[in-house]
Amino acid sequence: MKKDQVILFDTTLRDGEQTPGVNLNENDKVKIALRLEKLGIDIIEAGFAAASPGDAKAVRAVAEAVHKPLVVSLARTNKNDIDEVVKAFKGITNVGIHIFIATSPIHRERKLGMTKQEVVDKAVESVAYASQFFDHIEFSCEDSTRTELEFLREISEKVIEAGATVLNFPDTVGYTTPEEYTELFQYILNHTRGIEKVILSCHCHDDLGLALSNSIAAMKAGALQIEGCINGIGERAGNVALEEVAALIETRSEHYQRKTGINLKEIAKTSNLVSRLTGISIPPNKAVVGGNAYAHSSGIHQDGVIKDKSTYEILKPESVGFSETKLVLGKLSGRHALKKRYEELGYHVDDQQLKEIFTKYKELTDRKKEIFDNDIIALLESEQPNEGTNYLSFQDVSLQVLNNKQYRAFVNINGKDQQVIEGIAKGNGPIDAIFNAIDTLINLDVELVDYKITSVSQGKDSLGEVFVKVSSGNSIFQGRGMDVDIIVASTTAYIDAINRIINVSETNEKVINGYEVKTT
Known part of the structure; x- marks a missing residue:
């Protein structure tokens, strides 16, 4: 493998499924795996075969469904877990195993109750046993970033001798920093006997928001494999988002001098599928795949x-x-x-x-x-020009609810030279009161024939469009108003209809009470 090629290891189907509330069935896993294959993922961790018969069946189904990616299953450092992986992959080529054990002091002492030597012995025993069945054996030091560097070196040398082909140093709780992670990989590279025989891998969680930075730091320090999940899902705050890793390496290829096998054009489809099947929505501000990632609102x-x-x-x-x-x-x-x-x-x-x-x-x-x-x-x-002149224009409107379930409307209208005139009237409802108030301002016989409201767009704050039809004399006139406030839209619609009446009125004066209007 070329040293500038970064291997992308996807654990969406295993670590991603550990996201609270996520439960992928066999069909879901196969669908995602096939999409990951189109995306160009190198290695797919299909699940944890020993977890349940259903998970073992799904692991096998994924391995049978895809052809290009290597498919692996997770296993603890015990013979039973390894046997379950062997059984799940029986008769299938291009598969491997991922074995792990915790190495940090807090995990050794509080979780495992084991000494350093017991941890090493268990790791070596398991890797040696798995080497009888698999050519690809990844070994992970769980919580490596809180493990003594000397102990990491020791266990690494022993599992390399036992047959491990990939060494993974997970930042299991998202604790490390890019500088510390760089130091870890450089120490392993410079002090571990047989290190040239294996590929170094990183696996970063995002508890402190450093998963991407730490993954890139590991890559720069010598890791040739980056593990993560689509959309950054996973335990707690999740894993590094592989689409972000791929996009970053591609965008800054001249800087990093690295490349991946990812077909970037498949990222959106993959992201959407994972979101839909896991039920985890993508935050709008999510890098690379968020709804706002390519949206611009600032003028x-x-x-x-x-x-x-x-x-x-x-x-x-x-x-x-x-x-x-x-x-x-x-x-x-x-x-x-x-x-x-x-x-x-x-x-x-x-x-x-x-x-x-x-x-x-x-x-x-x-x-x-x-x-x-x-x-x-x-x-x-x-804004399309109407025929004639707008003699009246809307200023404001307010409503008062009366004890007898009636409404009182106060309507202010701009007339000639922007002079404000006010109409006040009661009605059986808010619209009736408003229209009656406008009627008090005009010397016209107007009757409402039709009133209709439509929503211009979507959402609770949609623009409302009101259409009114009124009769005056022997003619029908239509008015239209539009506003987020349907009361305002109704008022402007009725005023629009009145303006149309005035424009064709044969009466040249005093069509508005106390206010002279001359038609052209």
């Missing part, structure tokens, strides 16, 4: 990405299997992002239109958490 960022994606993206979403960069429209988005989204939706917006729409857009973002395509389409359509 400054969006402007940069529109001009050149590399301004704010070091990893292309397409390179890891996602469709495209997302410009998330929100309160921090700028005009460039809004105009680009209109263009993507097939709408042409000139600079003047954009200026007018953007004002309403910013008002909307102050009241709505997420802006959808239908929201901005509705804003654009609401």
